[in-house]
Amino acid sequence: MDSIKQAVELARAADAPGQSAIAPEVVRPGSVDPAIRKAQLSPAHLERSRIVAQGSATPQGRYYDMLRTQILQEMDKKSWQFLAITSPTAGCGKTVTACNLAISIARLAERSVLLVDLDLRRPTVANYLGVQGTGGVMSVLEGRASLSSAVMQVNVGPTNFLVLPGTVSSSSSSEWMASQTMGTLLQTIKREFRSRIVIFDLPPMLLGDDVISILPRMDATLLVAGVGATTVADVKECQKHLQRSPVIRVVVNKAQETPDSYYGYY
Ligand SMILES: Nc1ncnc2c1ncn2[C@@H]1O[C@H](COP(=O)(O)OP(=O)(O)O)[C@@H](O)[C@H]1O
């Protein structure tokens, strides 16, 4: 754990004030197009995917609620809307964290969420949630579908949020991330879903330049470090690229010293 703690300190040191492109506004529940595709999520499937934030009855659910509250406090202070979730390498738990945070935030009556799968290398949000993919984000980027037709509403108990599922990129993820088309899509999301917190499940940082390309378009970053997977050197390397997007939190995932640290975070 020492190396992880050191890693967390390093990432904290990287925290720098940032500017938001959006004007301050009161966040209110987002209204949705009545024609939007809807899906009911299966609690058993979610649990198998380690998505546990549907309620605060379990320690894991409570951890996500605490993480959510800390993140929202930081984001509200700066009127931030876009939260990037990344990690140094694959398999650290970005997607599990992104889905849990989306549900935890959506459970708040006055909040609404859009979860976007931008891991064009390995999109798994739809699988984890147990929904059938639409054309997803690539169909929007390639001009084959409108944003409103690619977004779906998912319901879990009384909670609902919007998802823009991912699809594997036919060409290089890096090129898409840096493209003007992606810039336009993000601007459209900002405008169309202005009242929502938008969570982006990104690829790992150190496997290519795709995350580095898109970070300047994000308001803040949550870095997921995986116990046994992330080294101090990895976090140092990420830190170099995180200058323009403040690191809002470092989640230390897969810590299993005690049942309560199962979803430990700092
Ligand atoms: N806190 C955790 N404890 C144990 N396993 C976890 C935890 N978080 C994620 N996992 C598992 O680790 C694997 C990778 O998680 P995932 O969220 O897909 O990582 P990433 O999106 O960073 O590649 C999955 O099999 C997931 O179920």
Ligand SMILES: [Mg+2]
């Ligand atoms: Mg993932």
